[in-house]
Amino acid sequence: MRGPTTLETAEDNWQTEMGAAFPGERAVYRGKDLFTELSDISWFKLIMLGITGKSFTDAQIKLFEAIQVITVSYPDPKLWNNRIASLSASARATGILGTTAAIACSEAKIYGNQANIVAIDFIRRAKLSIKNNHDISEFVIKDLKKNRAIGGYGRPIIHHDERIKPLLKRAKELELAGGPHVKLAFEIDQFLSSSRYKLNLNASGLSAALMADQGFDYREYYYATMLAFSAGIIPCYIDAANHKEGTFFPLSCNRLNYTGHGTRHW
């Protein structure tokens, strides 16, 4: 048994490189003075510095922003996470409660942050394993059989992903579309879409490949995209707050399809 020694050492003792506030004086962010060294930095650049401790070129930052703008900023309240913000507003809860609950649920499996990390893990493993075109089918089918899905390929609602074209165009404009992970992602797309599995590269897959080409592993990618959905979520809250209370897709009693036990007494 290790016992409480670790906790005793940590009591009233937090060592950190991340930063600190010195009230009435200054603030430090990742080793830099917030007021003198970072006062004119863009918010997104600051977040990326906070997450990675690294500074990025303007083109890289624009790519990261484009991924979030193009792939997950849909202010459509039908989308499951956005709908939580709309429901919160319709119930007249606060904007931050609705937004943060929606962000928390963006950590979803069929879309969102859980799907994203699976996608970047897949393309990074694929890059390490696949040496030539011949290897693609073997690697992909093995992975598909093991995990019953391929991260970054396929889509729950429709097969075609309308976000691929604009995201790729933007990445090309920034001259950041030519990396090995992106190239491989499209080669796998060619194989999978023409196979009996009929799976196409989706926006999560392309985003993952673009980020992998910028050196992101799955954990850094996860941190970098934790707030990604917020631009779509917030307008959904505001929209429902501006409508009459309780009017966001109300459901009457007969909208329940009950499949359970028949009526009985306790």
Next chain:
Amino acid sequence: MSELKEKISTEIWYEVAEEDNSFAAKKSYCSGYDVYGDLLGKVTWAEYIYLLFKLEKPKPWQSSLLESIAVAIANPGPRDLSVRGAMNGGVGGSTAASCLMAALAPGAGKNGGAREVYQVMRLWQQCQFDLTLWQQKLSNYEDEQTVEVWPASEHSPGFDPYGASCSTPVLQTLDHLTNIYSEGALAYLSTNRTKLEHFADCPLTMTGVIAAAFTDLELNDDQAEMLFLLLRLPGAAVHSLEQKKLGWRKYPFFGDKLTLTDDPASKDTNQPLQKIS
């Protein structure tokens, strides 16, 4: 012909509308029982929670076990990470829901939280009553998923990585729950506790006891994770309200207890400041 309307499929809940308003329920049935016409006044809270999760009426020992679990974990106390989250909300005057959300986040974790209960539930499914399997799993615990949103495990779930010995409340809870049901996981845990602690190299903790109890209640891993989150909220609620009333001046701020190890103020002042924007 009108368009077919989308519906919510559920085996839990059925409603009959009021004659004058299709959006108001006249009768609500939970797994066939009339909630307001039959259950209300007859069932205890624990019985109703059991019914909601399991869709069947509990046997007396099952409701008794669930009620004792609910008491045991209702308030982990103000030093617990989840309750501290809630108090941070309260002390700053945050909204009530945000205080509970602030309890749910740390209370969800793999270190003493609901994900740890989930992990122990998985261990019960995998090891059952096979001590050799428990030894294999606990002596070198590995996460089932290597790529997941949760941080990697740092200890064998169900055991306290910083414990010196099994704490008295954990032992008291284990004893009490085992007395209610002595034929399953709880009994096995009571009998083999010291061996399992030896395998994990840590003393048993509350998540381990509760997961055994949830196993005896035949909850699945997802249900156990959810119910653990739910049942620990009362303590978070009241401690958050208490700190809201007392105010931030009486609440720890750790003012001079943080050491900044990368401070530009302590760097060579002759070096020009580097802008990165």
